[in-house]
Amino acid sequence: MMKTQHEKFELLKKINSPKDLRHLSEEALIKLARELREFLIESLDRCGGHFGANLGAVELTIALHFVFNTPYDRLIWDVGHQAYPHKILTERRDRIHTIKQPEGLAPFPCRKESEYDAFGTGHSSTSISAALGMLLAQDENHRDRRAIAVIGDGGLTGGMAFEALNHAGSLDKNLIVILNDNDMSISKNVGALTHYFARILSSKTYSSLRAHGRRALENLPKLTKLVERTKLHVKGMVLPGTLFEELGFHYTGPIDGHHLPELISTLTEIKKRQGPQFIHVITRKGKGYKPAEENPIEYHAVSPGFHSQAKQTVSSQTLTYSQVFGKWLCDMAEKDERLIGITPAMSEGSGMQDFEKKFPKKFYDVGIAEQHALTFAAGLACENKKPVIGIYSTFLQRAYDQLIHDIALQNLDVTFAIDRAGLVGSDGPTHAGSFDLSFLRCIPNIILMAPADENECYQMLTTAYHYAGPAAVRYPRGAGTGSIIEKEVKKLTIGKAEICRQGEKIALLSFGSLLQNALKAGGKLNATVCNMRFIKPLDETLILELVKTHELLVTIEENAVQGGAGSAVNECLARHHLPIKILNLGLPDIFLEHGKVENMLAQCGLDAEGIIAAVK
Numbered sequence: 001m002m003k004t005q006h007e008k009f010e011l012l013k014k015i016n017s018p019k020d021l022r023h024l025s026e027e028a029l030i031k032l033a034r035e036l037r038e039f040l041i042e043s044l045d046r047c048g049g050h051f052g053a054n055l056g057a058v059e060l061t062i063a064l065h066f067v068f069n070t071p072y073d074r075l076i077w078d079v080g081h082q083a084y085p086h087k088i089l090t091e092r093r094d095r096i097h098t099i100k101q102p103e104g105l106a107p108f109p110c111r112k113e114s115e116y117d118a119f120g121t122g123h124s125s126t127s128i129s130a131a132l133g134m135l136l137a138q139d140e141n142h143r144d145r146r147a148i149a150v151i152g153d154g155g156l157t158g159g160m161a162f163e164a165l166n167h168a169g170s171l172d173k174n175l176i177v178i179l180n181d182n183d184m185s186i187s188k189n190v191g192a193l194t195h196y197f198a199r200i201l202s203s204k205t206y207s208s209l210r211a212h213g214r215r216a217l218e219n220l221p222k223l224t225k226l227v228e229r230t231k232l233h234v235k236g237m238v239l240p241g242t243l244f245e246e247l248g249f250h251y252t253g254p255i256d257g258h259h260l261p262e263l264i265s266t267l268t269e270i271k272k273r274q275g276p277q278f279i280h281v282i283t284r285k286g287k288g289y290k291p292a293e294e295n296p297i298e299y300h301a302v303s304p305g306f307h308s309q310a311k312q313t314v315s316s317q318t319l320t321y322s323q324v325f326g327k328w329l330c331d332m333a334e335k336d337e338r339l340i341g342i343t344p345a346m347s348e349g350s351g352m353q354d355f356e357k358k359f360p361k362k363f364y365d366v367g368i369a370e371q372h373a374l375t376f377a378a379g380l381a382c383e384n385k386k387p388v389i390g391i392y393s394t395f396l397q398r399a400y401d402q403l404i405h406d407i408a409l410q411n412l413d414v415t416f417a418i419d420r421a422g423l424v425g426s427d428g429p430t431h432a433g434s435f436d437l438s439f440l441r442c443i444p445n446i447i448l449m450a451p452a453d454e455n456e457c458y459q460m461l462t463t464a465y466h467y468a469g470p471a472a473v474r475y476p477r478g479a480g481t482g483s484i485i486e487k488e489v490k491k492l493t494i495g496k497a498e499i500c501r502q503g504e505k506i507a508l509l510s511f512g513s514l515l516q517n518a519l520k521a522g523g524k525l526n527a528t529v530c531n532m533r534f535i536k537p538l539d540e541t542l543i544l545e546l547v548k549t550h551e552l553l554v555t556i557e558e559n560a561v562q563g564g565a566g567s568a569v570n571e572c573l574a575r576h577h578l579p580i581k582i583l584n585l586g587l588p589d590i591f592l593e594h595g596k597v598e599n600m601l602a603q604c605g606l607d608a609e610g611i612i613a614a615v616k
Contacts, residue, residue: 009035017091018065018116029066029260033059036085037288039093045307047097048426049107050081052286052299053153056182056257060281061085063263064148064178067271074118074134074147078127078155080108080430081301082180083117090116100426102595108430118147122430123398124368125158127151128177132164135173146271152180152283154345157367168276169248175276177249180257182285182296244278253280258287297348318482321475324454325417326351327485328461329388333359338386339465342366344373350390350419370395374402374414381412386465392420393433393474404443407470411445414471415464421450421474422513422558423587423601428594434587436474437511438563441536446470447494448536450512450557450565453483456533463492476513476558478597495537501529506615507550509543511535511557511565517601518556520608525615527554535565540572547573552581554615558606561586585614 011028012035015021021032037058044051062085064075070090077083087105088096092114098104109117119130127149135147151161156179168175241251250273255266263281270277285300286292292299319327329352333339341355345368356363366373370391377387396403396418407414421433440448447467451457457475464471497509501519506527510518515531522529528550532539546553553573555566566584573580587604601607605614 009039011035012039012088012093015089015093018070018089021062021089022066024066026261026264029062029264033062033260036062036088039088039096040084041289041307043096044084044302046304047099047101047104048302048304048306049099050084050300051289051302051306052292052296053079053082053182054084055289055292056283056285056287057082057150057152057180058085058287059258059260059263060150060178060180060283061089063260063267064150065089066264067267068146068148071116071118073145074131075116076119076121076127076131076147076149077109078121078149078151079124079153080121082150082153083109083121086116087114090114100428100594102599103593106428106594107426108428120430122428123395124153124155125151125161127155128161128164128168128175131177132168132171132173132175135175136171146174146176148176148178150178150180152178152182153285154368157345157369159369159371165244165247165249165278172248172275174274176270176279177277178279178281179253180281180283181254182283241278241280249276249278251278251280253278254282255280257281257283300348318479319454319485320351320479321451321454321457321477322349322351322419324351324457324480324485325390325419325461325475326354328458329355329390329417330358332388332462332465333362336386336465338384340364340377340380340385340387341390342373342377342387343390344368344370344395346390346392346395346419349392350417352390370399371402374399375406377414378402378406378410378412381407381414382410386413386415388415388417388465390417390419392431393418393422393436394420394424394431396436397439400439403470408443408445411469413468415461415467416470416472417461418472418474420477422476423592423597424477425597425600426594429591432592433474433476434560434592436472437535437557437559437565438567440472440474441565441568442563443470446472446536447534449473449492449534451475451533452481452510452513452515452531454480455483455485456531458485459489459492460533462489463494466491467494474512480513481516492533495534495539497530497532497534497539497542499528499542500531501527503527503529505551507546507553508611509546509553509555509565509569511555511559514556514558514601514606517606517608517611521611521615524608524612527615532565535568538568538572543569543572544576544578547578547580550580552583552615554583554585554611556606556611557586558601559586560589562589583614585611 011032095105100107108122111117131147131149138145244251285296341363343350343365347365377389380387424431449460451460460473464473501522503526506525508518508522508527508529509532511532518529555569557565561584564586
């Protein structure tokens with residue numbers, strides 16, 4: 001007889017908050033981990049979401065909530081997509097199936113969602129800085145409060161994390177940093193020897209000897225230096241923690257992140273310590289689900305039905321914009337040996353897998369290090385290479401200074417393929433590309449384009465690549481209109497728009513992928529519809545002609561209205577002292593929550609009906 005879900009997760013159903021698990025025995029906690037992992041698989045089979053990293057963080061999550069007094073102790077997950085087990089154990093178990101759904105749970109920690117979410121971490125490498133700030137802000141009544149930063153899934157490749165480590169190590173605060181290391185290439189380090197080192201380094205004996213030994217040698221400076229150098233060199237040969245010790249942290253690990261008793265005993269001992277602590281935990285991405293263990297990249301995130309339904313191969317002629325970029329990148333690399341492809345840990349998401357396989361010597365994944373990616377590209381451009389950066393709009397924000405100072409100011413030949421521009425649906429406001437038109441068009445030397453379909457995207461990438469300076473093409477997530485990429489690719493005339501429909505009185509100026517909505521609205525309004533193509537330089541000649549024959553100009557863009565493409569048109573009209581009615585349509589001045597893109601566009605008035613209603 002098949003068990004009901006309640007019977008199947010008998011122990012998990014009794015855990016409504018971390019308080020409920022703190023009285024459980026060791027055996028019960030191990031059983032809870034099994035139930036939690038199976039509950040995750042069944043829940044995500046129902047709703048989809050981030051998968052592999054969450055399966056790998058099950059035991060670590062249980063141990064942290066068992067040892068520390070959350071939410072009084074501040075627990076920060078970084079990158080935030082490994083926090084699903086945390087959400088389940090912190091009063092959101094029965095809503096986990098709503099994750100990434102409209103009005104459901106957010107896919108990342110969210111302060112307004114729960115008091116257990118100490119800090120929002122949709123972007124990575126921020127946890128150590130935030131945790132340190134929380135520690136320094138506490139008053140005398142909260143001196144026993146701990147702040148724990150759990151950083152993993154590539155988060156430690158970000159330079160900001162090391163800036164925070166450098167600062168924290170000099171302050172002697174009780175900061176705890178846990179590296180959730182789920183890189184399978186180092187999983188072989190988990191074994192008897194590492195268990196031994198973990199026990200030794202987390203023991204009171206080792207800590208006591210370390211402290212007393214230093215004090216005993218304080219009056220012998222030459223001998224002190226010799227002993228310290230010897231200790232670090234010997235330790236560095238067998239342990240990976242020398243760097244963190246040099247930064248001022250006490251290093252413990254590596255620890256098997258799936259061995260609950262060891263995790264709990266180590267964290268319990270660490271909790272008693274004073275000063276900054278760094279704990280290195282080895283986990284396996286996709287732990288407990290064999291296909292995810294064998295292919296963690298494919299199972300980073302899953303769609304509904306991934307487990308219960310057999311996978312079906314769906315043939316489709318419609319390419320996503322990311323695939324268009326990947327195809328273009330390979331085609332251009334075959335023609336120009338100077339091309340170099342760069343991504344900050346977005347190879348799969350940006351469609352660069354084929355390029356990586358075909359041109360491994362031309363491909364660089366620099367990790368979650370957007371600032372480095374841009375200045376690295378600048379250096380390549382200085383030596384007559386042709387760097388192309390595949391990056392999400394939301395992550396380009398993190399390298400704004402490098403974009404201005406290192407690339408645009410020096411007018412270097414760097415091409416930007418900006419993915420996920422506009423709304424991103426279920427990933428929510430942390431990943432939405434709502435601002436790139438606004439923050440890019442104000443930068444001198446740069447040209448900025450937005451395609452209306454896949455073929456135009458290919459043409460614009462070619463145009464950007466051949467432009468002798470910084471050039472950006474921004475395109476949305478997902479598939480386009482199904483347009484066929486022409487075999488004979490033409491470079492576009494820079495700054496030239498096109499009229500797609502001739503009408504009367506009203507002119508709809510569409511910037512990017514909303515052109516189809518504009519054409520539908522234009523047909524019902526008998527309006528002129530223009531595919532503007534370029535945000536910078538703007539086709540001012542066309543705008544000035546439209547003013548002569550129309551009564552109303554309407555700008556349409558999937559970007560914040562403030563400072564966006566519509567603002568560029570407004571500035572043009574003001575500069576020429578032209579009195580004409582103008583309506584700017586775009587994303588409103590709020591952070592839009594996760595949902596389905598088509599519903600979100602309708603909510604913003606950017607579908608055909610919304611455009612018609614706004615005009616009328």
